[in-house]
Amino acid sequence: MNASEVPGTNGVPGRFSTMTKTGQVSKSVKPWPRKAAVFGASGGIGRALCEALAEGGCETIYAGSRSGEGPEGGAIRPFAFDLASEASIAAAADVMRSDPPEWIICATGVLTLPDGTGPERTYKRLDPAVMAQVFALNTIGPAMVAKHMLALMPRGEPSLFAALSARVGSISDNRLGGWHSYRASKSALNMLLKNFALEMARTHPESVIVGLHPGTVDSALSAPFQTGLPDGQLTPPRQAAKNLLAVLAGLGPEQSGRVFDFRGAEVEP
Numbered sequence: 001m002n003a004s005e006v007p008g009t010n011g012v013p014g015r016f017s018t019m020t021k022t023g024q025v026s027k028s029v030k031p032w033p034r035k036a037a038v039f040g041a042s043g044g045i046g047r048a049l050c051e052a053l054a055e056g057g058c059e060t061i062y063a064g065s066r067s068g069e070g071p072e073g074g075a076i077r078p079f080a081f082d083l084a085s086e087a088s089i090a091a092a093a094d095v096m097r098s099d100p101p102e103w104i105i106c107a108t109g110v111l112t113l114p115d116g117t118g119p120e121r122t123y124k125r126l127d128p129a130v131m132a133q134v135f136a137l138n139t140i141g142p143a144m145v146a147k148h149m150l151a152l153m154p155r156g157e158p159s160l161f162a163a164l165s166a167r168v169g170s171i172s173d174n175r176l177g178g179w180h181s182y183r184a185s186k187s188a189l190n191m192l193l194k195n196f197a198l199e200m201a202r203t204h205p206e207s208v209i210v211g212l213h214p215g216t217v218d219s220a221l222s223a224p225f226q227t228g229l230p231d232g233q234l235t236p237p238r239q240a241a242k243n244l245l246a247v248l249a250g251l252g253p254e255q256s257g258r259v260f261d262f263r264g265a266e267v268e269p
């Protein structure tokens, strides 16, 4: 699967192949969403996701950010929320209750905290307050988004919830160590996504809940860590968004609970 396969670029629902558990491809049709919600629409990847969804013909895009400002366009419905406030997430979900989105993407996350504290390179730098803040934003916040948004999903109809995770949250793939709180917060997020997928499958057999690794994307989050990257390894947000949407469009319930990278390959737990 590649970025050129982003569906619905002419506003028509796309036809896609779905990967099976073994990575083979089975035929299925997943309609491009008519309505979507992006939490984190002010971020590098979140903004690009909103724009790509709009370009693909999505009619309504609920675009959430702390400021309530995000990308502009006729399809965009801005809303405000803060990951640190469950009440604000509940209020946002309430606005969408009568006309819920088919796709929900949580594109929020932090690597460096707002006060400038960066990821720890050694256990000696661990600070419980910093760890708590990273977990609050990268794990608990998206979990609260899931709590309030999954409750809107109709039974018996396809629905999709994706959260931006990171390959560094994979325990089996961890060869370098470091970035303790960030890595662990993403591992914990992946576990919650798996749990939600198992739970939702009992009542919503057509639901898909996944984590996504976007690659190294040129954004405020990655900016302090871009030096020394091999040529071609920094993906523009627009390309990253197209990659991720193409991956999402190819997923079915049999892939729920797993984490996929921007090429559609599974990131092993």
Ligand SMILES: NC(=O)c1ccc[n+]([C@@H]2O[C@H](COP(=O)([O-])OP(=O)(O)OC[C@H]3O[C@@H](n4cnc5c(N)ncnc54)[C@H](OP(=O)(O)O)[C@@H]3O)[C@@H](O)[C@H]2O)c1
Pocket: 039, 040, 041, 042, 043, 044, 045, 046, 065, 066, 067, 081, 082, 083, 084, 107, 108, 109, 110, 111, 137, 164, 165, 166, 167, 213, 214, 215, 216, 217, 218, 219, 220, 221, 222
């Ligand atoms: N960029 C990469 O190379 C890369 C690689 C792997 C994984 N990821 C993951 O991709 C996701 C998006 O990253 P990005 O590169 O787009 O980063 P970004 O440009 O820094 O965007 C981060 C987003 O998170 C939001 N956010 C932070 N704190 C919040 C809070 N308290 N309440 C509500 N929203 C809050 C930001 O909103 P404000 O504008 O209000 O701060 C912003 O919309 C993250 O989960 C990241 O871990 C990125």
